[in-house]
Amino acid sequence: MNDKLARLINEAGYSHKSFARAVRDTSSEAGTPIGCDHTSVSRWLNGVKPRADAAQVIVTTLSRALGRAVTLADAGLAAAERLPLDLGLSVPQAAEDGIETVSRLWQADLNEASVVLREQVNPAAWNEASLTWLLSPSITPAQVRDGRRVGQSDVQRFQATIGLFTQMDNRFGGGHARHALIQYLSSDAPQLLKGNFNETTGHILFSAVAEATLLAAWMSYDSGLHSLAQRYFIQALSLARAGDDRLLAASILDAMSHQATFMGRFREAANLAQAARQGTRGIATPTLTAHFLAMEARALARLGDARACDRVLSQAVTEFERRNPDNDPEWIRYFDDAELAAEFGHCLRDLGRPVNATQYATQCLGSIDGETYQRSDFFATMVLADAHLAAGDAEQACTVALKALRLGDQLRSSRCLAYVQEFSKRLAPAASSSALRGFQEEAIQFSLWQQIAYQ
Template identity: 50%
Template sequence: MAANQRLAALMIEAGFLDRAGEIGRKRFARAVSESKAARTAGRSYNHTYVSRWLSGVTPRDDATREGIREALCTRLGRRIDADELGFRTLVTTSPDLGLAYPERPDDGVGNVAELLEADLTGAAAVAEAPTSVAAWNEASVAWLVGAQKQLSDGAGPRKVGMADVERLRTMRGTFDRLDSTFGGAHARTALVQYLRGELPRLLRARAEPDVRRALFVAAGEATQLAAWMSYDAGSHGLAQRYFIQALGFADAGGDRLLAASLLDAMSHQASFVGRHREAANLARAARLGTESMSVPILRSHFHIMEARALARLGEADACDRAMNAAVENFGSHVSGDGPEWIGYFDAAELAAELGHCQRDLGRPQEAVVHATTALASASGDYLRSDFFVAMVLADAHLDAGDVEEGCRVAAKALAVGEGLDSARCRGYVGEFRQRLTKHARSAAVRDFVEGARTSTLWTPNGQ
């Protein structure tokens, strides 16, 4: 059995090997030697080279890897991406990987395969990458103007059906529940490992047109979750790249609402990292791209994301207009009138978002009202979201001068959220910590800090 199973499978499919791997190694060596890449580099190969490649040895030069890919493409009559060859990555991951909106759906498949691989190997180029303002702007414009080419037919040896789509969606749902309950950092690597093994293979397989469209939409949803979990874990550059590629998948599958929700999610992240003007523009782009579609619950969320950004910018009048539009659209929606994935956005979630806005506008009393309403009506299914709004309530009490109540609410939130592994949660705690500095002489603050020392969320690095 070959150590490089991916390469062996391609060679079998192309007729260079039989199932036992006993024939065709010399023929494959000739095909690689005759490739444009090998001839340009002046390289030639024999069956010993092929045996090494199949045993797991990775060619160190680009020309050989490209020659292998070219030989297989020629024989199979279809595109083969570098990640399909099964070679261990030796080249430095490009810092621009995943930032460009894919011109073709197949480009997106290759981008995500490389991103997942780089993610799993801890490549610093993506694991430690900052966000790019230009990438947000370019992705939103590309989607709005319809820059992506049409979805092509799959060309892989395997055919997939709706059962494969449902399996992908079911697995996504499982990881989504883990994310909401324990934080993005808890099971993020497990999701990435699953997607690396399944997603490229499924998206490259043959399928009926309706199945292929549904598969790309499901891939968009799954990649979006990888983005959210990376964002929650604090890997913002990586999350941005997953969001952009998920946008391409949603576009390829023809799901305009999912695509708009991805811009909405990018707006959420942009606000969190302090790019508030870009956040407002991304939310507006989501709304602009779905103007012809009457889905009030989504319009409500687009407006409230814009409001969140405007509140941070201190633009009170514009923020008030956006909040009013969010409330108006929410009030006109009928339960179940939007996609299933927006079902979490209920009255409690809207109240929580309004609480965020009022806190950031310097209106603590209004923030207390909204945050209290959100907590009182929360379903309890989204522990992390409940933690966020509890910390907003604690902030608002401090801002209103009620130090003891602010500390009490924060202490309760820390106790409830102790099991959350989330950089965002620690970010909320960090904001509360900053507010406490103004009340350092308060006995209530000293008692709170002493009790909070044992909380993993209280310590800045989560240690």
């Protein structure tokens, strides 16, 4: 008996007949009609596993009815597939293989497969991915002629939906709606990618799904799921290649660099940022090039290479001063003066220059749109708190940190937690003073401080 499925059907208020009808309607909307009736539902409840496509339609139907993401595992329909340990860690050479790989990765994520959730990052995979792209930046997108017709309006609808997830990620952190994003990608993206489309639509479609998978990578990274995030980054790169979108592909390498720095792999991080710049020489906009340089500078600062970091930051400023936002891809237009100042703040803090770090962190705080980019505002505020602490002003550091904790109270982000943990360690030598005991009493009201206090 499949008790999990029975409970969900009952919770959604379906009878066997009405559930079969809802499943048929969902499959028809997707362009892949599934024939089922109340007898089919009885068989599923008795433990007979439906086909993979039918199982996906079942959970999509339940998700819509219940208003929340329902996975195959939730419905007792997860297949006991043996996943390779390296699933998603290499760039497929053909677009068809890329579709299959990313689809399996989405499903493994929904099934909470330990292979993708609990493994460690593989530094060699970053190097292999960047080399593959540099040597072969594009491939021909797949076309499955027997799939449903896919036009640009379908892609625009998909992009608009991903835009909503992007807004939630920026405001509430990757842990807020990550699962719902993966559910959406798993159910809708394969139908589009396997559809019937012309070359122009194909390029736009693959780029759109690459952006969506990049968002999945960022949200997984922000949730502390680093091996999974690495796999999503690599598959996003594969999809961008199929979309012949070199700028997006380079930005994905740039994002890999960000994760590598966070993971303490500073040399790999610098190499990835350099590869992004090298692979787009002559075609990247100044804004993009400035961002690639900023990511390289972050890695160099963590390495303690002040001379190289200063040189790269100077190059970033030179590029940034040439920018024209109207010429930038939509997804990089957020990178403005405030964001560049935030990057300087990070680098100068890590180089042990607290006075300069304070100046840049203060500069960016007044300019970041905290309503839209609440997490970015949090990061910049914590950098300012760190800088005050390093400059010997613990009380001012605590005042600023409280502002950050207030900003972060709605954020579900492992990265935000890491910033607070780092500040707490730096504060520890002075935290017992009477002047700072009040900070502890106020800080414990906020969720991020509670998480580190009770670890």
